[in-house]
Amino acid sequence: MNKVKTLEFKDGSLIFLDQRKIPSQVSFFKCKGYRDVEYAIKDMVVRGAPAIGVAGAYGMVLAAREYNHLPKEEFIKAIMKSADVLGNARPTAVNLMWAISRMKKVINENINHSNDKIYDALLKEAKTIEDEDIQTNRSMAKYGNTIVPNGATILTHCNAGALATVDYGTALGVIREAHYSGKNIKVYADETRPRLQGAKLTCWELIQEGISTTLIPDTVSAV
Template sequence: MIPTVEWKDGVVRLLDQSQLPGRVEILDCRDYQAVANAIRELRVRGAPAIGVTAAMGIALGANAVQSTDRQEFVTAIGKIGDHLASTRPTAVNLFWAINRMKQVIELQPNLSIVELKACLVHEAEAICQEDIEMCRTMGRYGAELIQHGQTILTHCNAGALATAGYGTALGVIRAAWESGKNIEVFADETRPVLQGARLTAWELMQDGIPVTLITDNMAGTMMRQGKIHVCVVGADRIAANGDVANKIGTYSVAVLAKAHGIPFYVAAPSSTIDMDTPNGDAIPIEERSREEVLSVHGSPRIAPEDVKIVNPAFDVTPAEYVAGIITERGVFSPDDIAREFSSGR
């Protein structure tokens, strides 16, 4: 796999996911505004990948600050962080990564600005590498939940493309496949932006993992016919009570899985768990452009131009529908989240 995001020769290099699967294009962001636009425009997406990209965006912006006055430098970093934080309100990894980068400055009061800039680059690269390692670890934990011969349903894209590498939900699937389990995957297309069709199907095919693409409204029938044995999805924010925000349509999958007695798992790093958010009702849900619904990936309009449209990017799955939350620290029931992660990340 081409890296989703990397620091390369002083620029933030992204695999432009808006062009997949038709074209594989690399986007070089040379200032933090370009990084922010890439996040906002879904050129990079997926909560962990957004966090890593934002961290690199701060490092990139810091390198461009000309002032030699420490307070002016700190103020500039604050403005850069605020600009990046305004791009996607739901994915808590974004804010986690920005705060972690700011702490580099707060914890190093005696370093020069030149030294601080180098530390910020180092920290962003560390966040990137840690994300890959966390995904591999949670993949191993999650693979134990997958049995030989099972078919897994996933929604949206929670793979290497949604992280710095390997993936969360697809990391679980990858780890099960790499352990020798003969498994198959059903991928929801994930309207309206089609991350499942464009990204998950493409990514699994690159790895040679058997995948069948279905439209979102086919999941219930596939479950009723016994063709799906387990569901694994990612998350953009997990509240303290175990409620999960993920790509719109996830809640429907969880309800259907519950009705058919199918376990529904969520795979996410601990940076996705937000102990400051008590429950799903407190999670901000991003409302995106109506244009995403009016056409299909740039097609001619499929609805009357003036029709009323709502387009929430995410929904919330209550904890009662979640069989387990797979993290780099193990698999936990939603009831365990507050106790296991209350000490912070």
Template sequence: MEAIRFKNDILYLLDQTKLPAEEVWIEYTDYRAAAEAIVTMVVRGAPAIGITAAYAYFLAAKEYSGQPAIQFSASMARARQKIASTRPTALNLFWALGRMDSVLERFGRSPSALPSLRAAAQEIHREDVEMNRAIGRFGAAVVPQGAGILTHCNAGALATGGYGTALGVIRAAHSQGKVSMVYADETRPLLQGARLTAYELVRDGIPTTLITDSMSGSLMRMGKIQMVVLGADRVAANGDFANKIGTYSVAVLAKHHGIPFYTAMPGSTIDLSLPSGEEIVIEQRNGREISHIRDIQLAPEGAILYNPAFDVTPHSLVTGIITDKGVVYPPFEENLRALFG
């Protein structure tokens, strides 16, 4: 399964706002439209955001490639800012733009960089899939036999270049016969668990039970869940991490019930420049996402709406961090720096 394609200098994104009812692919040749696709969550998930940002950067370079070098450089600086302003929490966005910047700098910020920018964006896409499969291999080793696994939001093929991070672990473990059931919580307010995670797992023939966000504690108490694995949008040096709102609550419940709690992500999501999760910028989204589902109004006019897209889970609640270089255990800062410093 994939959500991003690139062919003949055209970017194709699977519109995730339409899933699971419709599978609609949208073509992009304008970097502004691609940036807007990130904002509106046509594409979402930290690795997929980074890949899309890289392709958008290339589309900008292609658009401006006929300009003189000085004007081209200025145009690219404005385009980069447009792409960078889309979603502030996902580190992969800035990591990918940094990769593209370095290519442009090697060519003196001139239009001659265009073929290399194309190749760099495609390499970022290819590398992500390889990293996800490595995450799956390392993560499957920590999944107990016959596990009931809880996952939150969507960290699958739809959120990455393909295969997935947390769902990559689940896919690999399922292929080894280890998974008895995956419990996917619906993930309010945008229902990525219900619309996307359940969609992926059902299509892959992995046993899946969809639950509301408020059911996970009860299932843990009943002994249905032996492990939690989910994704991350940014990991600080000490192992604190930002992920979809509601992750912190799941972590607290897992700790109380003595259930191993893992987050899974590629090294491009690890931000060693931040000492802790306190420094992670949390995106605030339109409150209409809470008060409405599509055009159906759920809440009365006048209610105050609070809609952070993410929360921060402290490292003290984390059993291990599954990466493309192995599973990292406490002390997280020392061990993360040893692998990624």
């Protein structure tokens, strides 16, 4: 089954599979504070709108942890500032602003509670956003698989897999599901210039799953 998980919140830190190093190296990038998450988003340690959204949510959790010692008013201001910093890390990622808005709503709903309670509420919401992403992808994969014929040949562009989400993927999730159901599919993956997400990420993901994959230049996609 799926061997790729993009991020994990563990022991008070957010750990990313470092996508800058794939496919030559599998390594991890550990974020202990929200500024680390900001850097990870900006430098494409993590990429893909769904994954970035979840990263932003956990970034606010780390901010709440970092500023927990402050008096309530300063604590709230500091977290709200962190939300702006994280949002500006990738303004074009719609999921990032969506997730941050959800986290801000949680703060406002718990404004009269203690710093610890606010932290707990933020952590719970971030986990909910993460779980929703996984469930959405898996549901999409099941629906998508119903229209994939046996022996299908599928062309991909860029990376819409587990690496772009938390787990499983969107378009590649459908491909995974078809593979798991024994449909004997074959994939042609565009290299996806200029950053080569198809060559570096999509091919790597599919090979991890044992899915027949051929890398092709973008210029021969229509051949």
